[in-house]
Amino acid sequence: MKAVVLTSGKLSAREDYPKPAPERDEAVVKVTLAGVCDTDVQLAGGYLSFEGVPGHEFVGVVEAGSADWLGQRVVGEINCPCGVCERCLAGRGNHCAYRTVLGIDGRDGAFAEYLLLPTANLHVVPAGLPEEKAVFTEPLAAAVNVVELTHVAPTDQVAVVGDGKLGLLVAQVVSLTGAAVVVAGHHPGRAEKLARMGRTLPLLAPADVPANHFDVVVECTGAADGLDHALRYVRPAGVVVLKTTLADPYNVDLAAAVVDEIAIVGNRCGPFTPALHLLQEGLVDPTPLVEETHAVEDLPDLLARGAPGLKHLIRL
DSSP states (O other): OOEEEEETTEEEEESOOOOOOOOTTEEEEEEEEEEOOHHHHHHHTTGGGOOBOOOOEEEEEEEEEOTTTTTOEEEEOSEEOOSSSHHHHTTOGGGOTTOEEETTBEEOOSSBSEEEEEGGGEEEOOTTOOHHHHTTHHHHHHHHHHHHHSOOOTTOEEEEEOOSHHHHHHHHHHHTTTOEEEEEOSOTTHHHHHHHHTOOOOEEOGGGSOTTOEEEEEEOOOSTTHHHHHHHHEEEEEEEEEOOOOSSOOOOOOHHHHHTTOEEEEOOOOOHHHHHHHHHTTSSOOGGGEEEEEEGGGHHHHHHTTOOSSEEEEEO
16 A cells, blocks of 8 residues: 655655554444644654554545444544553543554554544544544644643733644634633744634744743644743743654753742643534634645655655655
8 A cells, every 4th residue: 555654764655555454343444534733743853753554634535444333434542442451441541651653663553544443432423524624623623732731811811832733723622611712822823824714813923922921821733842942931830732743852941940830741642532623513623724635655755854844745
């Protein structure tokens, strides 16, 4: 099958990669559309020393496995826990020490014609929801997780740091709580993208964002200096939510976080059911984020260039 493979730090497009075979309670999904994430760019740069097929945002059709799933159009959660360890039994399977993660850790991902996931990870795409929207389920779920794990009140002042694809999704989701949301970014033209996505929100240059002002700051820059900005914007006793994953380490002075009693919260994946609901009901429209749709063979060059702009999709 066609696949893009990361081996010894090098990406290559192949046509002879082995097609996966399902075991019990697994499904083979024929990928029809995949999304490129900043994590994929980081993996290509050496993050987690991943080897195999990257890619974790997808929509596809179940081709083999349980009869109940055959022919279903699906998206899939990316964490595959063992199911029997202490963390799994406590309901924290996303933090299972033995988990594999689709296209990120120990499991081939979505930049291939076929992928393999447990059926427990699959979600049926609602009828009528275009795949160009359904392919955003995973990153939108990650945005939803901000308000799942951090209480955001309608009276809160919230800053989203970063006007990339995840930052714009997070801003849309957080604004649905009624909180006052501003986005800090370097691309003024993305204010129009925000409006087309469903909510008109102010986009400010980083230097224009008031310091020590916001109850909640969500860091979505994908850059090592994002945490510095977030700590500057948050008020004393406020909350900083970290969404960025980096191949390189942060270099930041945390003394101010201690003195001002700032809570710093890591925030990763999120729930698919509310994300699909937001897409189906049109409460968030992610399609204005799409820059281009590419063939899978074009992916190595695209990742080598850092996938510039906003969202790139891969047609399989």
